[in-house]
Amino acid sequence: MSSNARALLDELDRATRPVAQAVADLRAVREQWGDLLAAIERPPAAQWPPRETRGFLDLAAEPRTDGERPTVGRAPLTLREHPAPLNLDALDAALEVERDLFELADQLAEYVQRPVRRIPKPHPSGRTVAAVDARDRNNPARWHYASQSDPGSRAYGLHWAAVWIEGRVCGEDLDGDLFTPAPAHLLDRAARVAARARRTVERALERDGRTTDLPDPCPWCRGQLVGQTRPGGEPAVTCSTGEGCGAPARLEAGRRTWRGAELVGLWAAMDAARNREA
Ligand SMILES: [Zn+2]
Incomplete structure (x- = not known):
């Protein structure tokens, strides 16, 4: 292989490594999110192996009833108000991971997502004004920032935030004009945030190699x-x-x-x- 080709491969490897790692970490967070939410509602496990990893022993199995709202494992997928959380470490971890991923999505959106288009609209005064293009604003692929009165995309919970971030990190949906590719410094940042989120979730679930x-x-x-x-x-x-x-x-x-x-x-x-x- 020529040295030019080698250099090109090295460069490709450097460019894609944070992406591959970020994707793996984001998926690990999503897959374990339901377990973390379930852990908030139970007292911390004092036994070994951690209750969260005992599924295969079928000791923690609880009867399932049909007609419940969709869940992964036994947990609803949105972090809710817990009047009396039983596992504060799990709650802290969930709040921290949510905050970090929501902020990352905000930052990515700021760089790679086109602001909502404005279209000319006649005004009763006779003038033409620039109005928000509702179709563009309601595009389901968009990330919506939170405002004082509206949680924006945060309302859909961590799962959607992680899926949306993964799409931007992987450069999906670049054929339209809504998104542009994420710059290298943001890819690195996304990889760091995703790695930290995964560590936080796995530590709270005692899956961190103890x-x-x-x-x-x-x-x-x-x-x-x-x-x-x-x-x-x-x-x-x-x-x-x-x-x-x-x-x-x-x-x-x-x-x-x-x-x-x-x-x-x-x-x-x-x-x-x-x-x-x-
Ligand atoms: Zn022995």
């Missing part, structure tokens, strides 16, 4: 059990004893390890051990 010593010992060797969560991954538990532990679990890096659905077996054994001791 390690916790479990209070119960290993049911097979009485060794220390360690729980781990990682962003986007399934939770895992390892026994600290090493190969000497006789648990029916596979060895990973020399430790008995249970992952995802395998944790059901470990849970059952821990339960049985507790009952024996009780």
